[in-house]
Amino acid sequence: MKAITRTDFKFPGQVSVYHGKVRDVYNINNQFLVMVVTDRISAFDVILPKGIPFKGQVLNQIANKFLDATADIVPNWKIASPDPMVTVGHYCEPFKVEMVVRGYLTGHAWREYKSGKRSLCGVPLPESMKEHQKFPKPIITPTTKAEEGHDEDISREEIIAKGLVSEADYNLLEKYTLALFERGTQIAEKMGLILVDTKYEFGKKDGKIYLIDEIHTPDSSRYFYLDGYNERFEKGEEQRQLSKEFVREWLMANGFQGKEGQTVPEMTPEFIEQVSNRYIELYEKITGDRFQKAHSDEDILNRIEKNVKAFLQSM
Structure with missing residues (x-):
């Protein structure tokens, strides 16, 4: 087909x-x-x-x-x-930001952490964390929504200061983001999965905020298998995951990371x-x-x- x-x-x-x-x-x-x-x-x-x-x-x-x-x-x-x-x-x-929410130190967050950073999008990160470790509570790490090229990390303060989203609207976006992530986490757990991280997009119509685009798909989210998570984490092993990450890993293993000339x-x-x-x-x-x-x-x-x-x- x-x-x-x-x-x-x-x-x-x-x-x-x-x-x-x-x-x-x-x-x-x-x-x-x-x-x-x-x-x-x-x-x-x-x-x-x-x-x-x-x-x-x-x-x-x-x-x-x-x-x-x-x-x-x-x-x-x-x-x-x-x-x-x-x-x-x-x-x-649409709002010009994407609301990324993370429950675990994985992917981009881990790569930044491993490089020595202890803050992501203005959110402080605890010391001595390991890859795939669960955060004490989910963190929101927004990105700009790029028309072309790479989305960029941005802090809550920068979003409001640049006028990308008003403070009142941003407070609502944060509230919705955490509630959606909690619901997604509960549904995933029933299916034997962990919702590791995801992103949400929002827009406005007639002054009202709507959730738009996709939600909890493998393109916008990362899932681990719940079974074996703790054992693999304790041993420092890679987690079994259902996401697009394996495509990124295949590309990296074959010398491609989206950089010029590759x-x-x-x-x-x-x-x-x-x-x-x-x-x-x-x-x-x-x-x-x-x-x-x-x-x-x-x-x-x-x-x-x-x-x-x-x-x-x-x-």
């Missing part, structure tokens, strides 16, 4: 389209967004040359499940999912299938549902276009 790496639809009422790293977002009359989750995959803020079959469906359906499961905490942008790879929702003006290693069919299977594994593990591949007798792009147009006409 081929991967969908590019869309170029013309929907009724379409004002514009934004092609992100993974998602193609269609603006309908400045009222609604049609978000098509493609099979593109990015790492180190670089879109890799080949797509991953079923990745878009996995991400879209996980995000839909968690948007529904957290709607009592904060309003979210979702209206409906008319296709396995599509969500239609409210058009919101070339993406060849993505073999075997590697692509392995990545696809890992995404499906996470879907089944985190949702508890069996993944149903959205096979179609017709072309996938035709299916998406037909489903979205029918939904927009029904609105």
Whole structure:
């Protein structure tokens, strides 16, 4: 089954389209967004040359499940999912920051810590911590939302001082972020997983804050297996994890970290299938549902276009 790496639809009422790293977002009359989750995959803020079959469906359906499961905490942008790879929702003006929340010293946080830093985004970090150690309580380490290139770490104080978010709104974003992370942690634990870290994006519509984009997917989150976590941590071993980190590790092992002059290693069919299977594994593990591949007798792009147009006409 081929991967969908590019869309170029013309929907009724379409004002514009934004092609992100993974998602193609269609603006309908400045009222609604049609978000098509493609099979593109990015790492180190670089879109890799080949797509991953079923990745878009996995991400879209996980995000839909968690948007529904957290709607009592904060309003979210979702209206409906008319296709396995599509969500239609409210058009919101996004805040120019991403709310990253971390429960464990892992990934970027660990790399910064190992280099000697004891503060991340203005948040002090305890001394003598080990890799993958749980923080006394989750920490929020925001980043700027870059149009191109790398997102940059930024502190709460800088966000407010630069006027990126008002202090009143930022206080709400922090409150929502911690509550969402707590809910995600509880759901993951029931499924035998640890929600290690994740990021949330928020926007505003008619003066009201909404959760937008994706939530608790393997592209925006890192999960460890709960079983064996303590034993591996005590031995200083790597944790078994379900996230995109293994793609980053494969790239690093093959000499690529997104730096100038570096070339993406060849993505073999075997590697692509392995990545696809890992995404499906996470879907089944985190949702508890069996993944149903959205096979179609017709072309996938035709299916998406037909489903979205029918939904927009029904609105």
